[in-house]
Amino acid sequence: MADAAELPRSITLVGAGKMGFALLQGWAARGLSGAGVTIVEPQPSPALVSLAQERGFRLNPENREAPRALLLAVKPQALDQVAPTIAGEAGSDTLIVSILAGKRVADLSARLPQARLFVRAMPNTPAAIGRGITGAFAAPAVDAENHALAETLLAAVGEVVWVETEPLVDAVTSVSGSGPAYVFYFVECLTRAGVEAGLPEETAARLARATVSGAGELLRQSADTTPATLRQNVTSPGGTTAAALEVLMADDGLAPLLERAVAAAKRRAGELSG
Template identity: 50%
Template sequence: MTEFGAIGASRPLVLVGGGRMGSALLAGWLAQGLHGTAIIVVEPDAETSRRLKAENPDVTVVPDLKKVRRDPEVMVLAVKPQVMGDLLSDAAAFPQALFLSIAAGKTLDYFAQAFGANAAIVRAMPNTPAAIGKGVSVCVASGKVKEDQRRLCTALLGAVGTVAWIDNEKLMDAVTALSGSGPAYVFYLIECMAAAGQAAGLPAELADMLARQTVAGAGALVEASDDESTATLRRNVTSPNGTTEAALNVLMGENGLAPLLRHAIEAAARRSKELSA
């Protein structure tokens, strides 16, 4: 448990928000050896609170930050951006904490204005595959974050997937557009592949199964092929004048998948920038 630093009963980890991402993080921490007695979850929803208590009997669950009586080592802010403003004043009562936010669009400066210029703040963008330990998170830190605090954030987010750091916060809009929103693009690709299979004559159930398993299998192959580029993997399955080449001639055409995805990610990055303004 050394990777979790000084987190313990006297200086706990406070998780604000027990929704899907918060619950995924909590499960990852417990699986990695952080004891439940070192965690306090702040969750106002009664039904979610009951579920969390039933699933994690050692974890303390409280309805709001005013019920937190111990100074936390780290406070993880895992609530939706639109409700973040409602809890900032209560969170600011713990100025010695490391603040780790996973709220999209909320900048380091946004939190510094609430917590003070000396606050240690890390902004992170995880994505939904964190729910099965396959997420990817990109982090950026304020100037007050110490090296051991960076390692702590890496350990906390690493419990649910891969972690990367950037120095330029402006890149977070592109990160949000690519990896934060990216799972939705892949899910839509599966929908489109299944629909195209049906249009080609396949039964709906078979088309859906084939689309799902093809994308899942291709992703697993990418993960297992660290020494090969995705371009190499693509070429490996493309026989000259074969069926795959015929399809790729469409997908790689002037109006094919590459410009479409570029426009989509540009649109998502623009929206991310608008939301953080």
């Protein structure tokens, strides 16, 4: 993970909702402070106002200059509205890091015509606790220095994985970007299944939540062990887990369902381009 000294002292964050604020918190935790950090957020939360005051960040200043790095964290549908207000700050030497789902380098370049250094990235919601993972793609004009700068900015909230081609960003979005919602829904479903099996709802919810979070931590701490091996370690031949997995691993079970879900998310990411 990057040290605070590696963070640029001139950053503009456009959009400080959940993900933008998580990034800002990550930068602040690594020592970033001062008026070189500009935040553009028309509806600042009390937490954002407090953090800006504490760290000396400039929140919605009237006058802004071109920063070393500009991070776009607004909703994809807001790009057309926001782009004209920041185009003057997006110069040829400014690194543009976009976390707008579906918005491609060509889309960004068309709206920020002076800029040339584009990185598309897709973090996920565990970024809020510093445990996110971000998939990123750098446009051909991004040199090694700016590539490293983008990684430093994104690594403030977790791991960073780079993909070689831009279309793969949509695949990243459908797997890790949307993935936490799939896991949360799995917990909902496991809770309901526990209730159907006779457990009180509160007990079923506690069991489901702790099981998934604990399994996730075991997975994290077992980096040298494949998920398939971890699954097999839990499964006794002819036992209860094997009986359940027979259902989940059937031809119409969990695998094809997830494939359809990921494909739908990827398709939607493509529809958001333009």
